[in-house]
Amino acid sequence: MSRADHMDVAAYALGVLDQQDTERFEEHLATCWACAAELETMVPVVGLLSGIDGETMTALEQTRTDPALLDRTLVAVRLHRRRTRVRRLLATAAAVVVFGGLSGVGVAGLRGGGDGERIPQAEPTLTTPVTGPPADPTSDPGDPGTGGNEQEGEKHxxxxxxxxxxxxxxxxxKEYGTKIDLQLTRLPGPRTCRLVVIRKNATSEVVSTWSVPGGGYGTSTNQLPLxxxxxxxxxxxDIEKIQVQSVDVNGIASPLVTVADL
Known part of the structure; x- marks a missing residue:
């Protein structure tokens, strides 16, 4: 019984022997308990080894007489397996990137943790420009209501x-009395002024006082009104007239402008 017969166990298990060698090995197997036991242990891994072709097995057989060939074969097999793994990893990574780009965000947003409940997604919000009411082309630029809230009451x-x-x-x-809003221009300074309400019963009331700077208000120096x-x-x-007065350093008041047609 030759040593080669014992070496054919793996080749027989993988089915790579030709018909003549297969028949010869089966005759040997019937009388060799060692090969039979070895073949039984190889059955579970036959599926893993099925990817090895006949040429590879032939090369492995030849390595028993050529150690250098064994080294070259092992290097070639390792290189082939490494390249195969790299190609598979690259293909898998590319598939993950493409799939994630197309559907990863959408899928991740559909469900929550482990409860399977659907998470509501925020929809994009369209912003509508908000504009104020158009300016009245007939408005007086000197009117303090221009560009702001309209003044309340009768205009004088x-x-x-x-x-x-x-x-x-x-x-x-008003329920509490009377509200007065006013704008002053052509008012030179510096000076101290006051707003006086003169009643029809000849009594008067100072309702406001202020100081005018040197440039005045509504003048060539300061064009802004007061x-x-x-x-x-x-x-x-009950009001007869409303008057703006100038007060000198001695406390003497003199009228600057009066609204009497109330």
Missing amino acids: NATDPATGVKTTMWVAS ELSASTSAGLP
């Missing part, structure tokens, strides 16, 4: 022929 315009001071005044009747608001407990029907 007055210009003093002696001082040249000009005012626009809005007077509104705007202010005040209130009085006097009812609108």
